Amino acid sequence: MESLLYEARVDVVFSGHVHAYERFTRVYDNEADGRGPMYITIGDGGNREGLALKFLDYHKSAHLSVFQEASFGHGRLRLVDETSAVWTWHRNDDEYATVRDEVWLESLASPKLSMAAVGRQDEEL
Numbered sequence: 001m002e003s004l005l006y007e008a009r010v011d012v013v014f015s016g017h018v019h020a021y022e023r024f025t026r027v028y029d030n031e032a033d034g035r036g037p038m039y040i041t042i043g044d045g046g047n048r049e050g051l052a053l054k055f056l057d058y059h060k061s062a063h064l065s066v067f068q069e070a071s072f073g074h075g076r077l078r079l080v081d082e083t084s085a086v087w088t089w090h091r092n093d094d095e096y097a098t099v100r101d102e103v104w105l106e107s108l109a110s111p112k113l114s115m116a117a118v119g120r121q122d123e124e125l
Contacts, residue, residue, distance in 0.1 A: 002028065002029070006035070012037055012105055014042060015041050016043035017043050018043045018052050019044060019050065019052040020044055020052040020071075021040075021069050021071070021100075022040070023065070023067045023101055024040070024062075045074065051071065053070045067101045071091045071093045073097075074089075074097070075087060075090070076090065083107040084107070086102065087105060088101065
């Protein structure tokens with residue numbers, strides 16, 4: 001499946017299940033790769049079982065993980081134009097929803113994407 005996502009130049013994969021929030025850098029074959037998809041786990045909407053606090057304790061050393069937090073929250077994806085989007089994750093545990101993570105996404109399928117933009121993704125590690 002991963003090679004299909006890579007070949008199709010998928011920009012981002014959203015998933016759930018783990019009751020926490022985590023964002024990874026662009027990845028392919030378990031290595032940082034500016035041409036791979038960014039993975040975002042957004043399973044923190046809340047449930048009877050509570051948050052995945054133990055999961056994050058064991059997972060702190062994940063070398064491809066850029067941000068992780070076990071708080072209730074929600075995400076917003078704002079499409080800026082045909083090639084750009086902004087993803088923000090908002091923690092809901094405070095009096096007001098607080099932006100805790102933000103990342104700009106540039107389409108890998110866009111002809112406007114330069115190798116310099118791909119290189120910037122790798123440097124963010």
